[in-house]
Amino acid sequence: MLQKLGCLLLLLAVGVQYGFAAGTDQIVPVAVLPGLGQTVSYIRPAAYRDVTGYDAGERQVIRANDLLQSALQLVRQRAGIPAGDTRLTITPLNLPTDIELPPGAADYRIELPYGVRFNFPTVVYAVVTLDGQAYTKVSLSLDVRLFQDVVVATRSLAANELIVPDSIKYERMDIGRLSQGYITSLDDVAGMQARRTISPGTPLNKYMLTKPDVIKRGATVSILVRMGDMEVTAAGEAMQSGSVGDVIRVRNVNSKKVVTAQVLDGTSVLISLYR
Numbered sequence: 001m002l003q004k005l006g007c008l009l010l011l012l013a014v015g016v017q018y019g020f021a022a023g024t025d026q027i028v029p030v031a032v033l034p035g036l037g038q039t040v041s042y043i044r045p046a047a048y049r050d051v052t053g054y055d056a057g058e059r060q061v062i063r064a065n066d067l068l069q070s071a072l073q074l075v076r077q078r079a080g081i082p083a084g085d086t087r088l089t090i091t092p093l094n095l096p097t098d099i100e101l102p103p104g105a106a107d108y109r110i111e112l113p114y115g116v117r118f119n120f121p122t123v124v125y126a127v128v129t130l131d132g133q134a135y136t137k138v139s140l141s142l143d144v145r146l147f148q149d150v151v152v153a154t155r156s157l158a159a160n161e162l163i164v165p166d167s168i169k170y171e172r173m174d175i176g177r178l179s180q181g182y183i184t185s186l187d188d189v190a191g192m193q194a195r196r197t198i199s200p201g202t203p204l205n206k207y208m209l210t211k212p213d214v215i216k217r218g219a220t221v222s223i224l225v226r227m228g229d230m231e232v233t234a235a236g237e238a239m240q241s242g243s244v245g246d247v248i249r250v251r252n253v254n255s256k257k258v259v260t261a262q263v264l265d266g267t268s269v270l271i272s273l274y275r
Helices: 002-013 064-079
Strands: 018-020 027-029 060-062 088-092 099-101 106-111 122-130 133-153 168-174 220-227 230-238 247-252 258-263 268-273
Touching: 060 106, 064 088, 064 106, 064 122, 064 133, 099 122, 099 133, 220 247
Parallel strands: 220 268
Antiparallel strands: 018 027, 060 099, 088 133, 106 122, 122 133, 133 168, 220 230, 230 247, 247 258, 258 268
């Protein structure tokens, strides 16, 4: 046993990933498991043992690798990422062992009770049944990471500065490490305005940006009043600044009445009346 352990430590020290062949003392390379973000360094099958009351030939085993691969497949399906897509990496934080069962109708199912998590370990259960009854349950923890192209600042942006094409770019990042509201399309930030100073390389999110004001407080505007197919206009004064789509207070120049209206563009606002 000490000799076997010494061999493994020596191989690990030189960076080679090996394990013991099942039921032997032979050291063999460990294969890369499909669907994993990296190589699993070591899977040690459970030691075979006699099951009391049964002959050795009647034993049945659910392989650890089958459980692991089933778990990986389910996680990929739930994440909506096909096998081979390098945007998703899955690294086991603990490894299952073979499960040996007595004779009977053995089966298992994989459960993902809390969904796929990108900022906490994803917990997966392998529930093993025998003759339709629960036999055992194995818990697996997986480090699941999804990388996406997100919009980042290419240079320092000042507060209230307009976003222009040369001030942003795509960069692939681990979304589990990003704040909520990150942006994945350059079109979503074009023409927006920085709320605060933004450092180079910072991933942009919707809370950092705002639409620029197209109407300033005190500006003269045209008030468009629409009711069905009828429209009338009146001269007004903006009591607030606002961007396209905002609802602001406007004063009718003639009646002096203050109303609320939606900003259409830099010179007009809309009041919609319903019959």
